[in-house]
Amino acid sequence: MDFQKSKSKENLVRAFAGECMDGAKYQFIIKSCKQEYKFLSDILKTIAKNEMAHAGIFYKLIVKYGKNQATNIDIKAGYSFEPLELLTSLTGSLEVERKESQKIYPEFAKVAKEEGFLDIAQAFDSVAADEEHHVVMLTQVCDRLKNKKLYKCDKETFWCCSNCAHHEMAKEAWKECPSCGFPQGFVMFSLEDRMSSNVLKSPNKNCENNKYSTKNKNNTKKTPQKSNKNK
Numbered sequence: 765m766d767f768q769k770s771k772s773k774e775n776l777v778r779a780f781a782g783e784c785m786d787g788a789k790y791q792f793i794i795k796s797c798k799q800e801y802k803f804l805s806d807i808l809k810t811i812a813k814n815e816m817a818h819a820g821i822f823y824k825l826i827v828k829y830g831k832n833q834a835t836n837i838d839i840k841a842g843y844s845f846e847p848l849e850l851l852t853s854l855t856g857s858l859e860v861e862r863k864e865s866q867k868i869y870p871e872f873a874k875v876a877k878e879e880g881f882l883d884i885a886q887a888f889d890s891v892a893a894d895e896e897h898h899v900v901m902l903t904q905v906c907d908r909l910k911n912k913k914l915y916k917c918d919k920e921t922f923w924c925c926s927n928c929a930h931h932e933m934a935k936e937a938w939k940e941c942p943s944c945g946f947p948q949g950f951v952m953f954s955l956e957d958r959m960s961s962n963v964l965k966s967p968n969k970n971c972e973n974n975k976y977s978t979k980n981k982n983n984t985k986k987t988p989q990k991s992n993k994n995k
């Protein structure tokens with residue numbers, strides 16, 4: 765199959781543009797996180813970095829197959845623009861991630877296989893799996909934001925300071941870290957990984973039923989730390 769006439773060429777370009785937009789949107793959302801959601805903004809920075817890596821994977825494939833003829837490629841595609849309020853924009857991004865991982869990229873992979881571009885198919889399958897991981901994380905984040913459970917749970921759960929690693933089992937995270945004095949926004953809430961998660965099937969799963977807290981249930985010992993509030 766001639767790449768220039770293939771559907772895979774168009775799909776790669778659409779995917780590249782989509783990933784760039786996803787990455788840019790996360791950067792904009794991070795700006796609404798402020799100090800109050802410092803740990804959340806760190807998670808989003810990682811996701812934004814992942815999206816740019818995906819864009820890079822697609823870009824390289826376009827260059828590889830397009831040779832010198834891959835300039836000025838026209839595409840027709842729709843992209844969504846939500847207000848940059850934290851929950852609204854994250855919910856919008858979650859839906860994009862879901863579509864990419866469950867529908868768009870698996871379809872693109874199928875087309876690439878049919879057209880004989882096996883490495884392109886593999887790239888779409890691989891990125892679809894990465895996007896599924898984003899779905900799992902963002903589902904939990906949106907659920908926690910919606911239910912005001914970023915720093916509170918119904919049952920004892922594991923909290924950890926992303927600045928100094930002070931950790932505790934409690935229903936609610938500290939307002940100010942007892943060890944380093946950093947504010948609540950630095951508290952890490954536990955996110956399930958996609959291998960152990962049922963989040964895709966049950967988006968409203970309670971935040972206390974997670975792998976991290978279970979794993980640390982027997983590890984409630986606090987590490988003695990020197991107070992260093994003025995750093």
Ligand SMILES: [Fe+2]
Binds near residue numbers: 814891
């Ligand atoms: Fe991505």
Ligand SMILES: [Fe+2]
Binds near residue numbers: 811861895898
């Ligand atoms: Fe993603």
